[in-house]
Structures are given as structure tokens and as C-alpha cells.
Amino acid sequence: MADRVIRGHVGIGTKVEGEALVANDNFSARYDLDRVKGVFSRPTHKLVGQNYVGKVLVLNVAKGGVATAWMLREMAARGMCPLALLLNFANPIMAQGAAFGDVALIDRFEVDITSAIQTGERVTVDPETGTVTVRGGGPR
């Protein structure tokens, strides 16, 4: 099947490819994650208990406080980081954290990104062009 390309705003970081982990929920590194175990820990989060390490995390908006700006670099240094973040709307904290931690980030897509990609799909994230390519995804 043909690849499917989804366009967003020009992002931050370098091109990566990986497996998507998707939920129609929001994201904060401090509020939502157990960063030692590499799983979502907030009881009310739709991905609670799921391992996020090395995944292309696809969520709705950046929420919560400012700590994520520092935390992504530390998570990357310890190998406990998502591979990339795809959000409908990032906030400055997520952008600052991605820039400091060199984690790929794209937001402001032409569609609701949480319904455009499914968990388990292989995706290529290219921040320089602001595009996400779903491998073998075909048109939907």
C-alpha cells in the first residue's frame, strides 16, 4: 500500500522513523510520566501503564507545567525518551524542551493528528519539512 503523508508546521529536531503510540489525550512529562520506568503513570491518562520509550508519541495538546523544558534532555540522556512528539498543538515548553533535548517535534497539522495515525503504525517524522509519512498507510 502507498505511504500516506500528513502535513504540519515546520518543527524542531531531526528526521526519525518509528512506531506510533496514539491517544486522544494531552501531554506533560512531569504530570503524566514515570520517567524512571518509562511508562505513563497518571491514573486518568488514556495511556496509563503504557511504555512510551522510543515511540513516536501522538497526542492532542501540551499541558501542565514548565518542567518538560528541562526534562526531555535528561530523558534522552538516560534512554527514557519518546522518539518524537506529534501534537495537535505544542506549547512553548514542549518546543523549548524539544530544542534543548534534540527530540523531534511537529504540531499544527492539517488534520486531527490523534485520529490520523493509529497505534502501531510505522511513521517517518521530518521536522524540517513539517511532514509525517505513515508507511504503507495508504489514503484514508
Place this chain on the structure above:
Amino acid sequence: MVKLNDDERAMLAGQLGEPRRLSMEHILEVGRFFDAEDLVEVSQVHLMADTESTGEAGLQYLEMLGTYPEGERRVRVPTVTDPLGCDFAKADRINYPEEFIAQERRLSAAFQSLGILITQTCINYQTILPPVLGEHLAYGDTGSSIYANSVMGARTNFQGGPSALAAALTGRVPRYGFHLDERRRGTNLWELRCRPESLSDWGAAGAIIGRAQGSYWEVPVIVGVDGAPTSDELKQFGAALASFGSTPLFHMVGITPEAPDLASVFDDPPPDATEIARADIDGIYSGYRPGDDKLDVVVFAAPQLSLIEMQTLGLLLRDRVVHPDVTVLAATSPEIKAACDRMGITEMIETSGAVVLEGVCFYQMHAREIGKANGWRRLMSNSAKIVNILGGYGYEPVLGTMEHCIDSAVAGRIA
């Protein structure tokens, strides 16, 4: 393309040293992401700075900057810090994990080498140098940002640690978001149908509005507030709104400086107002109601307490004894702690068995590990912000008024 002036180009070219060059690169990366046309000069920086957030990686970055010559590494604008992660004087009392103490000392040394003022406070707008209307800032705590933007009419985005640090070293931030007039317009409207009666009520009202905010760019406008709330009430309201909503600005019509009336904050006719009634505020409390009355720890923090809150707490605890099964913690800034010492407030609080913590805030001091070290699970607070955060940290948080928290701490169970 972000436009730069000569000074900014010199910094980017490394002519003013590597720390400023790295900072300019970071600023431009974020600026491009948000389509900033140029940079704006800031006059104050508030830097988030606990080792739980910086981690070893952030700490090493700060220490690396500290190895450059003084002229290259010193901050360019007055820079103050958020709470650090450890009150060294009270570390034993709360079983603070030893592994973090050395990290915290390294962090303080790194800040000192950069010329950063280690104020250890999230209420700098009450205690250090309150911003003024129209002043451009780089504030790095959601609570201080929303207060400065909303109550004082200053202008900042959330500048997380690395970006606040870059702002400190260059005196610049990218001009986007809440530095721009057009981003400061209202986007949704709320009517308070009842007057919040306590600090935790104000926090609950902030939580209701925060939960409904779709993204960072939403600006809630509140009507129906009859008479000015106090600084502490707006502090709790804003901190909760920012925490639940990731929201940096609100307008309160007739109260905050950019909103003398509705027409000043909406370009078109305002949207229909969502009403907040007493039952809605009560609903926030019941959302944190536990299944039994067990209680381990009571925390007053997030934001740190003002002198007035500390006095109120002291009077509530006077001639009472905290139950031996419960720990009571109250966090304030070093300036306020010194004032409390001088005025007998610290003694009034600590004679009851409660602990005053200085220069820290509970959720920024490795709360997960402290909880494990002390066997704390059920936590009670009058801060809606803290109950929002600590659910993800393995606690079972309960929201109550300051009076309810103290009555419970004395009884040894949720009263």
C-alpha cells in the same frame, strides 16, 4: 526568518562567547517554530531550577557554561530562581533522599558562577521585584508567569529552564505569543456566580476554567467578580488555572489592568459566558474525595506561602498539636521565612509539630522519592495545583480548605 540586530548577530556569531552563542541558537530554534519575526529585550528572568527538573543532563549543561570566562558566562539581565529542590536544614526531618543533596549543591554552585540570584521562590512577584504593566519578561514558572501576565499586565511566555537561561545570557526572547498584543485578546468567557470563600475555593475556580482550556493559546476572561480579590487569592486562582490549563494569561473584568471592561479584551461581541456556581466549585473538592479517612501528610505549598498565609497558618496551629501519624509541611521563600522567624510565626507553626520548609516547593523536591521514604500516600492540601500534579506521583491527593487541612492533621484522619 527571524530578524536580528547587530548585538544579536554578534552573539550568534560567538563574538560574545560560547554561552551566548548556544543561547542564541536555542532562541532561534524556538523562534522559528513559532514564526517569531524578531527578538524582544527582557528586563527580568525567573529561572526554574530544581534538580528533579534539570536532571543530571541539565545540571551538566549549567556546569559546562560555568567553565567559560566570567565575561562570557555572566547573565545579562537580573535573573532569579524558582525554588530549589532541597531545604538542607530540614533534609533529615523529612528523610530527603541523600543522593539528591550533592546534586542540589552542584546546581547552586553552577548558578552562582553564572551570576544568578538564588532566590528560591515561585512568588517573586510578591517578594522580590514585582513586574509592571507592559514589561517584557522571561518567567519560567507557570504560577509566576500567569500572575505577571494577568494581574500585573507584564508580558511573558512560559520560559522553561533552558529558554529562561538563554534569555538570561542574551537578554532576549523570541517575539511571539504573549509578547504580542493580538495574542492577549480574550477567547472564552466565564461568569463567577458565587464568590469563592477561601484560597482553595479560588484554586478550585481556577481548576474549572483551566480544565476547559483547549491549548496554551486560549485566554479566559472572567466576569462577575465583585470587588478585588487579594494577591493571595489571585495567586491560588492563577496557579491552578495555569496548572490545569497550561494557560499563561487570564483577564478578570474590572480587576486586572488590561480588562477595564469586556470591550477592551474582545474584538467582536464576546462569546456566551459559562457560569460557575457554588456546586461547580464543590464538584472540584468531591473529585478528590477519598474512600476512607486515612491521612499521611498535609502540604501547604504550590505556590509558596506569603507572609499573610504563614500568619494565618500559625494562628490555626497555635496551641494545637499535629497528630503523630501525620506530617504537616509548609513551604515558603527565604525572605518570608526570615520574616516569620523574626515575628514569631515560625515558632507558632513549628511548636505544633508542623515543619516550615524554606526555599523549596513540595512538588519540585523529588516528591515521589520523599513519599516513598516516608511511606506517604494520602496527601491533603489547600492547593488545587498541588493535588493536580501529585496524582501522577503516586499520591492520593485530597483538596480541602486550610482550616479543614489543619483540623485533619490534628485529628490524625481526614476530618
